[in-house]
Amino acid sequence: MTASDRTGPGGRLRIDLPRLPAPGALYRRALLGALPGMGGRRRPEVPAVExxxxxxxxxxxxLADYDRVCGFRLADRLPATYLHVLGFPLSLRLMTAPEFPIPLTGVVHVANRITVHRPVEAGETVDFRTYAENLRPHERGRQLDVVLVGSVDGTEVWRGVSTYLGKERTAGGGPRPDRGDRPTPPAASAHWRVTPRVGTDYARVSGDHNPIHTSKLGARLFGFPRPIAHGMWSKARCLAALESRLPEAYTVEVAFKLPVPLPSTVAFGASASGGSWDFALHDARQGRPHLVGTVR
Incomplete structure (x- = not known):
């Protein structure tokens, strides 16, 4: 890798890679770093690097394989969530660096926000950059945002912000959120059977081979009785259900609630208001929330 002679916003050192990293090698590095004595010392702040x-x-x-796995129509226009997958190896490289403040193994993806400035077509070439920011305390540890930006011909066309939680034992932690009453979900318009194949198929098309999604043993090692669906598959599947009603430019934001165990049946519901959408994914039997989101 080579460092450029300029710094990015916020004084971050810009490092340009010749190509996207290979996700498999990065996951092996993360698993090796999880072994006792192998993780090194984590820094108390986000690295000042982009x-x-x-x-x-x-x-x-x-792209066609991704569309099939997530339920999108086969088309040349890229789904909003596809650019997250396309640039994810770059963010993964950032998150598996020894100086990254939160170890990748066991990290929880708690929220994701994507802004589409304009549609992106399959024939276009995309430049990506990624950085971390806003490391902050949480009642269960620390969380931060990993920003991924996609540009075409020097103009930003897409931006994704993923919020990750690193669970830690903390003395005080951050402020406890207001639990309040559970909001009433939109009336279900569809039920989807989510099979274990969703975990392995999405791992294949996304490059996210975290074993909590693909292996019973891997899931149990991190406290899950069985594998769980990728959060970004859940978001993509919801967007696919709204695909014909999405505008040219929009922001779609989701909060990941309870994991979707594999297998299970989920209920999807959405409601429109003034050109915007509220949507949710719930357990079909007990109504427990898996995901709540908005399109604005």
Missing amino acids: LGVAGVKVDPAH
């Missing part, structure tokens, strides 16, 4: 890679092209076969 990773970039230019000239990323879409493989049409991969």
